[in-house]
Amino acid sequence: MIRVLIADDEAFTRAGIRAVLAAEPEFEVVAEAGDGREAVELVAAHRPDVVLLDILMxxxxxxxxxxxxxxxxxxxGVLMLTTFSADEHIAAALGGGARGFLLKTGDPLELFAGIRAVAGGAAFLSPAVAHRVIQQVGGDRLASSARARARVDSLTPREREVLALIGEGLPNAEIARRLHIVEGTVKVFVTSILRRLEVANRVQAAIVAYEAGLV
Known part of the structure; x- marks a missing residue:
């Protein structure tokens, strides 16, 4: 069971997300918050696996x-909910510890995938959000597409494989299964990838993977 907290200032949106999650027995909504301060307090009280957090509250x-x-x-794990009108805030959230980004208007299957990924310690970017993030941060915080490819080229072939799977939002256990290696080895690869790409977390690494064309 993945325990989820929903934080959004619109009651209608919270109700809609709760109804969507109710269709999947693996998710349990433990609380709802109508503003950011309440979200912080409820996360401390309930310790959910994932908090769905609206950017504008x-x-x-x-x-x-x-x-x-x-x-x-x-x-x-923090999974940010955004709209295209909030693009200017996405780059700032990268440095705030968010593990993933979803569009409020996205497919429910993306919501399920995002929650599963973040609960498993992985990063998740819906394809539409990834494209917008790249547009927003490509000129300063992240390198251009050519620079991203050059950075990726500095990785070993196996590290590039792992990076591509990080870009798909897979947790370490699933990456290990896909590549037929042990999870501890994946952790070593992830640490090396973050260091060599000079990024702070898996979300930023996933964006590099998108920008370099690995995903």
């Missing part, structure tokens, strides 16, 4: 809430 916005949740309850 009153009292404490999603960016600040994500950073505080990551600092105080690091075991809870």
């Amino acid at each position: 009153p009292v404490l916005d999603g960016l600040a809430a994500a950073a505080e949740i990551t600092r105080t309850v690091p075991a809870t």
